[in-house]
Amino acid sequence: MNHERRRADLAAKQPDDNNVASPRRSFLKASGGSLTAASFAPAVANAQTPHVSVDDDIRIGLIGCGGRGTGATLNALQADPGIRLVAMADAVEGRLSGCLQTLRRKGDFADRVDVADDMRFTGLDAYKQLLATDVDVVLLATPPGFRPLHLQAAIDAGKHVFAEKPAAVDPAGVRSVLQSTAKAREKGLFIVAGLQARYEPASIEMNQRIHDGAIGEILNARMTRYTGGLWVKPRQPGQTDVEYQLSNWHYHTWLSGDFLIEQFVHEIDRMAWVMGDYPVSCTGTGGRQSRTEEMYGHIFDHFAILYKFASGAELFATSRQQTGCDSVFEMRLAGTKGICIGAGKTKYDISGASAWQFGQGNGRKQQGHQTEHDTFYRSLRSGGYLNNGDYFARSTLMAIMARESAYTGHEITWQQAMDAKQDLMPDEIAWDTPVPTWKVAVPGKTAFS
Structure with missing residues (x-):
């Protein structure tokens, strides 16, 4: 089959542009009718009123205190001298304590790691407690299955967000993230995603x-x-x-x-x-x-x-x-x-x-991990807008x-x-919740719905 014929056959399978799920529709709308590199890049919008003045501290909270959460926090602290880590949340106390010790050993940033005892939250609902505080920005670095839930809660709470990849683990989660993205745009809240190649x-x-x-x-x-x-x-x-x-x-x-x-x-x-x-x-x-x-x-x-x-x-x-x-x-x-x-x-x-x-x-060497945070906080202070959702x-x-x-x-x-209706996350999660019953997928037998 020649290239033109193959293109026509595939175009026939392309989702209807009247359907909001179409991958092209959003980009065409954003780019005035043509798909360019800028359409897919984390471009900063025209300046608006700054979200944070140049003299104000930016108070950040970390949700998910593993290795990537620790790394993202260090990137944030390096990005702007006015950033202070003031709140932390993790399901496991030992992981939170270990992360805090690591951050406090970093001499360049130790004085801006200012997490009081009553701003350290542990347990499976720790994210809710952190989001109830007066932090300006939250860093989401828990296992990805929780990402849609935590992103929705953060946007509802009026927080700007840095979210590690991926956005979700199933189609239900993807749709939730798209909804949170639209809500963030309406509220003028940032979503910066940990797909750092776009900032490299x-x-x-x-x-x-x-x-x-x-x-x-x-x-x-x-x-x-x-x-x-x-x-x-x-x-x-x-x-x-x-x-x-x-x-x-x-x-x-x-x-x-x-x-x-x-x-x-x-x-x-x-x-x-x-x-x-x-x-x-x-x-x-x-x-x-x-x-x-x-x-x-x-x-x-x-x-x-x-x-x-x-x-x-x-x-x-x-x-x-x-x-x-x-x-x-x-x-x-x-x-x-x-x-x-x-x-x-x-x-x-x-x-x-x-x-x-x-x-x-x-x-x-790769710079994307740092430049995504540099761009985030520079835009937050300048009045630009970022939403990678x-x-x-x-x-x-x-x-x-x-x-x-x-x-x-x-x-x-x-x-x-x-x-697809697929939703892999339990409706409620407690330490004694029965975990989802899974078997290793077998092609030809495993179904997708």
Whole structure:
């Protein structure tokens, strides 16, 4: 089938632009009718009245005190000398205390880590207690299954938000995040997402060149990320199922979404950004080869996904987490006028008439984790506006549809994923709540609804 015929067939599957779930409709509306790099980038809107004056402290609260929460807090403290950490919340007291000790050992920021005893909240409802305080900004860094609930509560409480990726673990969560995004926009509240490639100088310049036509029309793309395994924490005497699964949240789909959503969403988002669109459908496969024991929960250890776009372009995305194997991290875009090859997150090489290189041999390191916070607080003080919620949610859905194609063995369309009723989170969670009953997915037998 030739390229034009394939494009026409795929366009017929594209969701109706009258349906709010359409991936193109929001971007076309935002960009005045054309999809550009800026449509997908975390651009700052025209200046409004500053949310925080240049002389005021910005009081932040951390919800989720693990490694990423600790890192995000350090990024925030470095971003603005007027930021003070004044509140912390975590389900587990020991994790909160450990995070606080780490932050207090950082000499450059220790004097701005000012968390009184009555501003340290623990337990599964600790987020509610923190949101009832007078913090200006909350950092959401709990396991992803809680993200939609915590984001909704934060926006309802009138807080600006930095939210770690991914946005959700299921379609119900994605729809919730889109609703919270719209509400935040109405209230003038920020949502900055932890998909830091969109704030990475190398990625921004590469994307702009691609969207300016450096390689012409994209025909096909490939994204590969192969990494090693992750830690496992042995079950402790007396732990409930909820306590145990929370301590090993990566391996439980209701908490992490599987590693395709929890980790590879970074690369999926980068490709949605550079493609300038979200896919019409995908077909995938995956399974468990090296992580087969019960301690690895329900997730797969490898995936291979083929995404199809309305333009006729295709994206092959593959990832694995397997110990003892080679590590690979690369992307390749083939266009009508050239090729772009990326290695890691900061090295790009465009060949063709518009040849360009970034990061080759100059030791550049990733900056996105810091620049997203720098941009957040600079905009908060200047009167700009940031809301990354739309691409935060939709890139997560792009990962979810791939997971479900691999789990079920069937093609999954964008509209099917957006409309699915799947909701993996229990309605109420207590330490003794029965955890969701899951089995490892078996393609051809596992269903998606």
